[in-house]
Amino acid sequence: MKHLAWAGLVTKILLVIICSVGGYLIAGQIERFAAVSWAPWAGVAVGFSFAIIAIWLVKFIRRIPLKALIGGTLGLLVGLLIAQLISYGFISVENTTIRVATYVVLVCIFGYVGMVLGSIKIEELGWPHWGWLHRGVTKGGTLKILDTSVIIDGRIVDIVEAGFLEGVLVVPEFVLQELQHIADSTDSSRRVRGRRGLDMLKKLQESELAEVRIERQDFDHLQEVDAKLVALALRLNASIVTNDYNLSKVAEVQGIRVLNINKLANALRPVVLPGEVLRLHILKEGKEQGQGIAYLEDGTMVVVENAASLLGQEVEASVTSILQTTGGRMIFTTLKSSEQGRRH
Secondary structure, eight states: OHHHHHHHHHHHHHHHHHHHHHHHHHHHHOGGGTTOTTHHHHHHHHHHHHHHHHHHHHHHHTTSOHHHHHHHHHHHHHHHHHHHHHHGGGTTOOOHHHHHHHHHHHHHHHHHHHHHHHHHHGGGGOOTTOGGGOTTEETTEEOEEEOHHHHHHOHHHHHHHTTOOOSEEEEEHHHHHHHHHHHTOSSHHHHHHHHHHHHHHHHHHHOTTSEEEEEOOOOTTOOSHHHHHHHHHHHHTOEEEEOOHHHHHHHHHTTOOEEEHHHHHHHHSOOOOTTOEEEEEOOEEOSSTTOEEEEOTTOOEEEEETOGGGTTOEEEEEEEEEEEETTEEEEEEEEOHHHHHHHO
């Protein structure tokens, strides 16, 4: 990852150097400026400017969908062809300045109009078999961007192996950088989380049930990773896979489809109804006096009334009510009368 970043930087530096040297040599060979001492340095400035413009154009074009690029290119070619045909009507004009200026104006007008209309109107041609032109759509479904939290969580691996997640899984490079930063942390707990995330990502890449793609696009003007994820999802027309509640809300507000792993886990939890009897292992005391706390296999917390004195024991409890919170479900139960009688 770092090697690719360095390679890109070296390439840009070489481009700037080559363009600057080329401008210096070209300006020195022009007869009109041969006697001017500062002409070669002006050529350096012009070459340097062209290099910067080229770098900016590449950065700008990367944001444009492939279909719009193809449509704009075709429209530009048609516009230039029309301008060429119209310019034949001005061949008889003897004034060279008028003839050349007219041709330049026609090229600019029809080239611009053709490029803009081509990038817009190509959507109306209706080529459904050109699916590869839609960046956010793949053979297996839409692109799905993974955030840092869902990679560290690890349940995404089980979901993919179970066949419930299809399409291409996109891992942005800035998410990889965040994982590496967490894995290199001096805090031992954060370091373990970061290394777990890298291990989970490796398992995803080794899985034959999903294609994992590393996305190199970045957003230098944004600092927060969540903001970059939202911007990337909008650019690629992709979904976001996360278990971050705040990121989910921000993405949904901007019209991005969100696949929240926690919502999926809640939907898959077994249904528990009032009056149902559960066999529970009391692990600790609750906040209120006399309460005992137990957990179901899926991690749901169960509050058992009058079970504080039964720590470490298995009991049978009847469900009285279920409370749904933003963090999940809480189940309230009472000991069965037989269990209470046996205790007394």
